[in-house]
Amino acid sequence: xxxxxxxxxxxxxxxxxxxxxxxxxxxxxxxxxxxxxxxxxxxxxxxxxxxxxxxxxxxxxxxxxxxxxxxxxxxxxxxxxxxxxxxxxxxxxxxxxxxxxxxxxxxxxxxxxxxxxxxxxxxxxxxxxxxxxxxxxxxxxxxxxxxxxxxxxxxxxxxxxxxxxxxxxxxxxxxxxxxxxxxxxxxxxxxxxxxxxxxxxxxxxxxxxxxxxxxxxxxxxxxxxxxxxxxxxxxxxxxxxxxxxxxxxxxxxxxxxxxxxxxx
Amino acid sequence: xxxxxxxxxxxxxxxxxxxxxxxxxxxxxxxxxxxxxxxxxxxxxxxxxxxxxxxxxxxxxxxxxxxxxxxxxxxxxxxxxxxxxxxxxxxxxxxxxxxxxxxxxxxxxxxxxxxxxxxxxxxxxxxxxxxxxxxxxxxxxxxxxxxxxxxxxxxxxxxxxxxxxxxxxxxxxxxxxxxxxxxxxxxxxxxxxxxxxxxxxxxxxxxxxxxxxxxxxxxxxxxxxxxxxxxxxxxxxxxxxxxxxxxxxxxxxxxxxxxxxxxx
Numbered sequence: 001x002x003x004x005x006x007x008x009x010x011x012x013x014x015x016x017x018x019x020x021x022x023x024x025x026x027x028x029x030x031x032x033x034x035x036x037x038x039x040x041x042x043x044x045x046x047x048x049x050x051x052x053x054x055x056x057x058x059x060x061x062x063x064x065x066x067x068x069x070x071x072x073x074x075x076x077x078x079x080x081x082x083x084x085x086x087x088x089x090x091x092x093x094x095x096x097x098x099x100x101x102x103x104x105x106x107x108x109x110x111x112x113x114x115x116x117x118x119x120x121x122x123x124x125x126x127x128x129x130x131x132x133x134x135x136x137x138x139x140x141x142x143x144x145x146x147x148x149x150x151x152x153x154x155x156x157x158x159x160x161x162x163x164x165x166x167x168x169x170x171x172x173x174x175x176x177x178x179x180x181x182x183x184x185x186x187x188x189x190x191x192x193x194x195x196x197x198x199x200x201x202x203x204x205x206x207x208x209x210x211x212x213x214x215x216x217x218x219x220x221x222x223x224x225x226x227x228x229x230x231x232x233x234x235x236x237x238x239x240x241x242x243x244x245x246x247x248x249x250x251x252x253x254x255x256x257x258x259x260x261x262x263x264x
Numbered sequence: 265x266x267x268x269x270x271x272x273x274x275x276x277x278x279x280x281x282x283x284x285x286x287x288x289x290x291x292x293x294x295x296x297x298x299x300x301x302x303x304x305x306x307x308x309x310x311x312x313x314x315x316x317x318x319x320x321x322x323x324x325x326x327x328x329x330x331x332x333x334x335x336x337x338x339x340x341x342x343x344x345x346x347x348x349x350x351x352x353x354x355x356x357x358x359x360x361x362x363x364x365x366x367x368x369x370x371x372x373x374x375x376x377x378x379x380x381x382x383x384x385x386x387x388x389x390x391x392x393x394x395x396x397x398x399x400x401x402x403x404x405x406x407x408x409x410x411x412x413x414x415x416x417x418x419x420x421x422x423x424x425x426x427x428x429x430x431x432x433x434x435x436x437x438x439x440x441x442x443x444x445x446x447x448x449x450x451x452x453x454x455x456x457x458x459x460x461x462x463x464x465x466x467x468x469x470x471x472x473x474x475x476x477x478x479x480x481x482x483x484x485x486x487x488x489x490x491x492x493x494x495x496x497x498x499x500x501x502x503x504x505x506x507x508x509x510x511x512x513x514x515x516x517x518x519x520x521x522x523x524x525x526x527x528x
Contacts, residue, residue, distance in 0.1 A: 030445035034452040040468070044313065044320070047465045053316035177294040184298060188305035194312050203308075 013105060017112035028113060032120035035072050038065040039128065041193050054198045060226055061195075062135040066128055067147075067220035068192055073121045074114050075155040075215065079106045080179040083166035096256065103163055103252075110159065139223060146230065147223035153237040154215045158186075160244040161211070167248070170255035185210075191217025195226075211240045273370060274378055281380045295384030299340070303391055306332055306458055321462030326402050328460060330486045333395035334419070335458045338426055338481065340388030342454075346427060348380040350434040351447055357437050362523065373516050377431065396489075405489060418485040418498060421505035425481055426454075428508035431516065438519040450476075457482040480504055 021028065042065040045051050051061045083106065086092050095102035129136050139147070165182065168175040187193065189203075189212035196207060196217040207213055214237045221228035285292070310332060314325045323331075353376055356362040365372050400407065433446050440446075453476050461469055461483040473479040480501045487493035 026440065027445050030449050034445060034448040037452050037455055040456050040464070043465055043468055044459060044463050048313070048317065048320050048463055050313060050317060050320075172290065174288055174291050177288075177291045177298070181294050181298045181301070184301040184305055188309060193309055198312055198315070200312070200315065 009100065010104070010108065013108035014112055017105075017108045018115060021109070021112045021116040025116065028116050029120045031076070032073060032117055032124060035069060035076070036124065038069045038072070038192060041065060045194075050198075054195070056195070056197070056226065059135050060224065062132050063137060063224035064195055064220055064226055066125060066135070067224040068216050069128075070121060070125070070223070071151050071154065071216045071219045072192060073117055074151050075158055075219075077110060077155065077158040077162045079103070079110070079159060079162045080166045080176050082106055082109070083163075084169050084174065084176050087169045092259070096259070101252075106163075107159065110155070114155075137225065139225065143222065143225070147219055150214075150219040150222055150234065150237065153234070153241065154219050157211055157237065157240050157244065158215060160241065160248050164244065164248050164251055167251045167255045170258050185212055186215060189213065190215040191220060195221075208236070211236075214240065270370075270374060273374075277379055278381060282383060285381070285383055292384045295382075296387045299384065299388040299391060303332075303336055303388075303395070306335075310458075321460045321464075323460040323462065326399065327486070327490055329395065330399045330403070330489050331460055331482050332458060333392050333399055334422070334482050334485050334489075335392075336395060337389050337392030337419070338422060338457070340385045340390075340392060341423055342385075342426060342430070343388060344382050344385030345378070345380075346430040347447075348382045349377050350430045352376070352380065353434040354437045357523070366520070366523075372520070373431075373513065377427070399489070403490065405491070411488075411491070414493075414498060415485060415488050418488050418493075418501055421501045422481045422485055424505040425477055425501075425508050428505075428512040429454075429476070431512045435512070435516050435519045438523050454478065454481075460486075477504060477508075 042062055045061055045065075046058050051058055056064070083092075083102075086095070086102075092102065095105065161182065162179060165175050165178050168178060189196075189207055189210065191213060196204070196213045199207060214233060218228060218233040218237070220226075222230060222233070307329070310325065310328055313320055314328075318324065320328065353362075356365060356376070365375050368375060399405075405411070429450060430447065433450050436446060456464075456472060457478045461472060461479045464472065469479070484493060484497050484501050488498065
C-alpha cells in the first residue's frame with residue numbers, strides 16, 4: 001500500500017516533469033551543445049601527441065572523452081539554482097505544506113530532463129563518430145549496465161552535494177555562489193578536461209579520496225573500457241552517498257526549522 | 265554635451281548597482297575565492313599538458329601563461345559587465361520589461377549593456393594583470409612605448425569582439441525568447457581561449473578564427489606580448505572588431521523592429 005503510493009507519486013511527478021521538459025527542447029539542446037568541451041580537450045591531447053606520455057592510445061583517449069561527455073550530460077545538476085529562485089520567490093512555502101519533500105520534485109525534474117536530453121546527446125555522439133570512425137566500439141552488456149549504475153550514482157552524489165548547498169538558502173538566500181566555488185574542483189579534478197591518470201603524482205596521491213574522480217573519470221573509464229578499479233570505484237561512490245545523505249537530512253531539518261516565509 | 269550626459273548616467277548606474285551588490289558581502293567574498301581557485305585550476309591543467317612536453321603548438325609553458333593571463337582579464341571583464349547585463353536581456357524580453365527600457369530617453373543598447381556591475385569580477389582582472397606582469401618578467405619582455413600601445417590596442421579590440429559576441433547572442437532572444445542557455449554555449453566555446461590556437465587541429469583552427477573569432481580574442485594579444493605578431497594580424501584584428509561592433513549595433517536595431525511586447 002505504502003510503496004504503491006510512493007510509486008504512483010513518483011510516476012506522476014516524472015510524467016508531469018517530462019511533459020514540462022519537452023516544452024523546453026531548444027534550451028535542452030543548447031545545454032547539450034554547451035557540454036562539448038571534452039571534445040575540444042581531446043583535440044588538444046591528440047593533436048599534440050600528449051597521450052603518448054600517459055600511455056593511452058589515441059582511440060582509447062577519444063573513447064574516454066566521448067564517455068566523459070556522456071557522463072557529464074547525464075549527471076548535470078542544477079538544483080541549487082532552482083531552489084534559490086523558488087525560495088527567493090517564496091514558492092518554497094506551498095511546497096513545504098505538501099506531504100512530499102520538495103527535493104523529490106527537483107529530483108524528478110532532473111530525471112525528466114535527462115530523458116529529454118538523451119536524443120540530443122546521441123546526435124552529438126553520432127557526429128563524433130562520423131569524424132572519428134575508428135573509435136566506434138560497442139561495450140558489452142554487463143559493462144553497459146555497470147556504467148549506467150555508476151553514472152546514476154555520480155548523479156546522486158552531485159545531487160546530494162548540491163541539495164546540501166541549496167539548503168544554505170535557508171540561511172543566506174543566495175547559495176549559488178557556494179555552488180560556483182564547488183564547481184571549480186568539480187571541473188578540474190573530475191576528469192572532464194583531462195583524465196585523472198594524467199595528473200601529477202602529488203595530486204593523484206590524495207584526489208582519489210575526494211568524491212571528484214568518481215563523478216566523471218570513474219564512470220567514463222568504465223564505459224570506455226579504460227583501466228579502472230571497478231570495485232573500488234563503486235565502494236567509494238556508495239561511501240560518499242552514505243556520508244552525504246545523513247548530512248543532507250540533518251541540514252534539511254535544521255533549515256526547515258529556521259525557515260520563515262517571506263514577510264513574516 | 266551628449267557624452268557628458270551618458271557619463272553622468274553611467275555614474276548613477278555604478279552607484280546603484282554597487283550599492284545593491286554590496287548587500288551580499290559574503291557572496292562577494294566567496295566569488296573572490298572562486299576566482300583564485302579558478303586561476304589555480306587552469307594553471308594546473310596547463311601544467312598537465314606540459315608535464316612531458318616542452319611546447320604545445322609552438323608555445324612554451326611560460327608563453328602559454330600569457331594567454332592564460334589575458335584570458336583571465338577578459339573573463340573578469342565578462343563577469344563584471346557582460347554577464348550580469350546581457351543575461352538580463354532575456355529577462356527583459358520574457359517579462360516584457362524591455363518596454364520600459366525602450367521608453368527611456370537614452371540609447372537602449374547603452375542602458376542594457378551597462379546597467380549592472382558585479383564587483384567580484386574586479387579581482388579576476390587584477391589577478392590577470394599580476395599574471396601578465398609575472399609573465400613579462402619571466403619572458404624578459406622589454407617594455408617600450410610601441411609595445412604598450414600595440415598591446416593596449418589589441419586588448420581593447422578583444423574586449424570589443426567579446427562584447428559584440430555576447431550582445432549578438434543575447435539579442436537573438438528577441439525571436440527565440442527562451443534561449444537562456446545560448447550564452448552558456450558561447451561561454452563553453454570561449455573556454456577554448458585559454459589555449460594557444462595552434463594547439464588545435466587545422467579544421468578547428470579555421471572554425472575558431474572565422475565563426476567564433478577566439479583566435480583574435482586571446483592569441484593575437486599574446487603574440488603582441490611576445491613580439492612575434494605580424495602587423496597585418498593586428499590590423500586584421502582592428503578591422504574585425506570594428507566590423508563586429510558595427511554589425512552587433514545594426515543587428516540590435518534590426519531586432520528591435522521585431523520586438524512585440526509580452527502578451528502581444
